[in-house]
Amino acid sequence: MLEPIQTIVIVGGGSSGWMSAALLAKLTGQRYRIELVESEQIGTVGVGEATIPAIKLYNHLCGINEQEFIRATGATFKLGIEFANWGQQGDSYFHAFGALGRQWEWLSFYQYWLKLKQQGLALPFEHYCIASQMAQQHKFMPADPGKPKSPVSEIAYAYHFDASLYARYLRSLSEKRGVIRHEGVIRHVERDAVSGHIRHLLLEDGRQVAGDLFIDCSGLRALLIGQTMGVGYDDWSHWLPNDSAWAVPSATLNPLPPYTRATAHEFGWQWRIPLQHRTGNGLVFSSAYASDDVAQQRLLQTLEQPASADPRLIRFTTGKRKQMWVGNCVAIGLSSGFLEPLESTSLHLVQTAITRLVNLFPDRSFAKANTDHYNLLAAQEMEQIRDFIIAHYKVTERDDSEYWRYLKQMTVPDSLQQKLDIFQSYGRVHRVADELFREDSWVQVLLGQRLMPERYDPMVDNKTLAQITDFAASTAHVISACVEKMPTHTDFIAGIAAH
Secondary structure, three states: OOOOOOEEEEEOOHHHHHHHHHHHHHHOOOOOEEEEEEOOOOOOOOOOOEOOOOHHHHHHHOOOOHHHHHHHHOOEEEOEEEEEOOOOOOOEEEEEOOOOOOOEOOEOHHHHHHHHHHOOOOOOHHHHOHHHHHHHOOEOOOOOOOOOOOHHHHOOOEEEOOHHHHHHHHHHHHHHOOOEEEEOOEEEEEEOOOOOOEEEEEEOOOOEEEOOEEEEOOHHHOHHHHHHOOOOEEEOOOOOOOOEEEEEEEOOOOOOOOOEEEEEEOOEEEEEEEOOOOEEEEEEEOOOOOOHHHHHHHHHHOOOOOEOOOOEEEEOOOEEEOOOEEOOEEEOHHHHEEOOHHHOOHHHHHHHHHHHHHHOOOOOOOOHHHHHHHHHHHHHHHHHHHHHHHHHHHOOOOOOOHHHHHHHHOOOOHHHHHHHHHHHHHOOOOOOOOOOOOHHHHHHHHHHOOOOOOOOOHHHHHOOHHHHHHHHHHHHHHHHHHHHOOOEHHHHHHHHHOO
């Protein structure tokens, strides 16, 4: 006999809280009473301004109009990430969304590229990717599904946006759908003496907020999952030693680049995220290799525009909760774990957590098998993304600082080492089902970081060198011709803003 959930209580606002509220309200058709507790006295991290293409699915599920969203959040388009100084100082490569080249029969394009590279006949692989070429030339247009044989049908993109404006936009949407917001600081969390489940929250003004299911979106504080439920933390800082970040805004860029930039320094890396009304900047670093003052000075010295506010320092420990769902408490967002924003996965993890919760939605019995399954899937997802981020540090030729020497020499998880070994042997990418990062993502990062496979796939030799050369040349030519006709990113954004 089912004991239906009646009230869902979300602790914490920000992007994760309001993303949870908005999607739950939409997908459940206001069947449940949804309440959210937040306090304007408590700040949010609020630097999650870059996303990956899956955010479009979230917005679609929420019923969000793209142009309205872009105007409301100061958003720009994102075609990928430019990585500077990662393989070696002076290097630059692009991790683009969408297709890299085009498949020929059953083989991926990059396998043919590897043979051309060995023969000295290959252009840099960015020339064979439409998103990379658009980014380099500051061009943008959405995919045109009406041209299925053209590379313009394969354009994939995400967004840069102001996280605080996004949360505000989602709050408005949520409240229109019946979500009840409580302003207040939580003084105490009351648990059931028998089950250990959370019964209600006691606010400083004496109000009680009771619920059946509690969602912890309290950020790095982890008020419910950590402080109340006592769930431990898997520390991954031996693989990802960065533990601090300075964040600071600066004036907007002109022209507007349709991509994020990640620039490696000798003790960390720096992000640049272009929005319509400002530029988001930050420097992620390890306090074991640089002081706060040194990192802040480096950030301010390397800004392209003067800072428009004081830098803000954020502390974190990379890792995840040992369980993300315990009893009637589910952690979503930073309360569930932290992976540095190198590949813009923070908001994606919020999105997948909410949809996973909807797919495994409980009744008040909170069956353990259901909870265990959620935790297994959540842990696998975090570990797969973790491995992809570690690869950026492990696969490098940099040895110009103690920081890079440690990262280059460290032992990595077996799951990642297997991927690196397989790629080094034949350029093949081993992926597990439902893994977030696609084959093309691994290829672009590993080649960009200077891990060149020893061999290409032997099946490549089914084609003659002349055939492969012509195929690659025509691919690059068609992409170049398509990009040449596109509007600039700045003009495309201006057209949306004008309506």
